[in-house]
Amino acid sequence: MKLILVRHSQAMEASEWSEKVELRPLSKTGIYRAIMFARALEKRYFHSFEYILSSEYTRAVQTSEILIKYLKPNHFLILDVLNPGNSTVELIKFLKKIPDTERYILAVGHHPYLEEFLQLVTDKPKESFYFKKPSMCELIIDPEKEKGKIVSFYNYDDIQQSICPIKKSEPFKVKIEELELS
Template structure:
């Protein structure tokens, strides 16, 4: 199984947004950069299912991703909302274990904790950039096999 952990794209800052944080949307710059980056991903990864947090910025990121994976299934779950533990990520992965290639759209530092947990190195210090893709491959234990962020693919056509 291949799991792609995708951090939501750049959102409005907390200073720019005075409503409920779960409703905080992506910035125009975040939308533009994510769309450019996600347009290149189908050359690298297949995705059968996109599962996202219910936070607006993650939903918008997942919808941008789905533009380039129109045949993928789409689900939203509060299990991936900000503050999700690696065990929440495990629950979601278990629910979708019948697929070979899934994408989970979530938040930092939750994704970093999940990557550390799944790779068996809870002390790993990793920080996932906005709109980045972290690839894990395995079944019951996982290997960190890739990390791609938007600047890396700017020159790829």
């Protein structure tokens, strides 16, 4: 199974939010970063997603909704098993129920849950991983054996350099080339 774990984008500061922590939404910066992140993932993976799974927390759902616009998965599910504080074993149990697919499954969650999940399936200490907001880890996982292998790991800053969206200067190059051809 091809699984991509994504940490949600930047939320509003806790000091600026007076309601339940579960309802804290993305900040303006978080929305921008989620869009840039989604565009980069679209460029890298195109529309090869079967499922996007999200925790129930508002910031994860909002990140997922932005990803959905670009990645166009066949299914979107909001799952309590991805909420902070839940057992990562429950995610394994859920993944075992998903029919085999050649397409990717993407799960949007939180710190430290994602690091704990990677520790479970890779046997590496969770301190080996740090998910910035947003970031992703692609892995090949065998849910039956509860084991996986990391294929790639990108934090937001890495994505800007390695799979960044179209640069602002490129349209100007096209216009110049068109003028030269005329």
